[in-house]
Amino acid sequence: MSTVTLYTYFRSSCSARLRIALHLKGIPFTPVFVNLLKDEQSSPSHKAINPSGLVPALIIQHGTQDPITITQSLAALEYIDEVFKSTGPALLPSDPEMRAQARTLASIIACDVQPVTNLRILKRVGVLGADRAEWSRELIEQGLEAYEVLVKNSAGRFSVGDTVCVADICLIPAAWGAERVGVDLGAFPVTEGIVRRLEGVEAVALGHWRNQDDTPVELRV
Ligand SMILES: N[C@@H](CCC(=O)N[C@@H](CS)C(=O)NCC(=O)O)C(=O)O
Numbered sequence: 001m002s003t004v005t006l007y008t009y010f011r012s013s014c015s016a017r018l019r020i021a022l023h024l025k026g027i028p029f030t031p032v033f034v035n036l037l038k039d040e041q042s043s044p045s046h047k048a049i050n051p052s053g054l055v056p057a058l059i060i061q062h063g064t065q066d067p068i069t070i071t072q073s074l075a076a077l078e079y080i081d082e083v084f085k086s087t088g089p090a091l092l093p094s095d096p097e098m099r100a101q102a103r104t105l106a107s108i109i110a111c112d113v114q115p116v117t118n119l120r121i122l123k124r125v126g127v128l129g130a131d132r133a134e135w136s137r138e139l140i141e142q143g144l145e146a147y148e149v150l151v152k153n154s155a156g157r158f159s160v161g162d163t164v165c166v167a168d169i170c171l172i173p174a175a176w177g178a179e180r181v182g183v184d185l186g187a188f189p190v191t192e193g194i195v196r197r198l199e200g201v202e203a204v205a206l207g208h209w210r211n212q213d214d215t216p217v218e219l220r221v
């Protein structure tokens with residue numbers, strides 16, 4: 001018996017990755033809400049859990065063992081996949097080449113795009129006089145251009161074949177953020193097709209930013 005706690009914020013794409021993965025695997029979890037607009041992520045109590053001062057943080061306790069805390073979403077995704085192997089679908093393909101492809105696509109989003117469009121970076125570029133939406137739009141478009149080229153080598157219904165994998169789990173919250181800043185996903189037709197199919201997956205709907213208990217009422221579905 002495992003107890004799972006997720007430190008999350010409804011708009012956070014990195015938190016959404018873990019919400020979606022946990023729903024895909026059918027693992028129940030207790031959310032703890034961290035309001036990024038109130039800067040709760042920088043509080044000493046949150047930094048005691050995640051020293052990076054960011055969300056998500058995943059805490060898992062197996063039985064009576066000491067709980068483990070994972071403060072990077074990609075590491076947490078792989079941990080969930082490895083530890084809950086027999087629960088729900090695998091989040092990584094079994095073939096090593098396809099596994100590398102899934103990690104490559106996930107990294108385009110999680111390592112190349114999200115860090116430079118994150119809230120604390122946007123605050124800084126705003127202070128320097130840049131237009132935050134334009135900054136995000138250009139960087140997201142560059143990432144999606146690369147995603148579109150590479151995903152053609154592996155796409156089926158989803159990014160790597162017909163099973164939702166870590167690449168899709170990173171892509172879909174990024175696509176929500178992209179549309180918010182005016183990126184036209186139609187410029188990336190293979191990726192857009194994958195996004196639309198992902199929107200039909202129940203775990204994705206459950207992890208959607210509009211469906212969370214910390215989503216302000218006026219933004220809910
Ligand atoms: N590499 C980290 C990134 C975490 C991250 O940047 N989280 C964002 C939300 S998606 C955050 O907490 N931003 C708050 C801030 O910038 O102050 C991960 O993948 O977990």
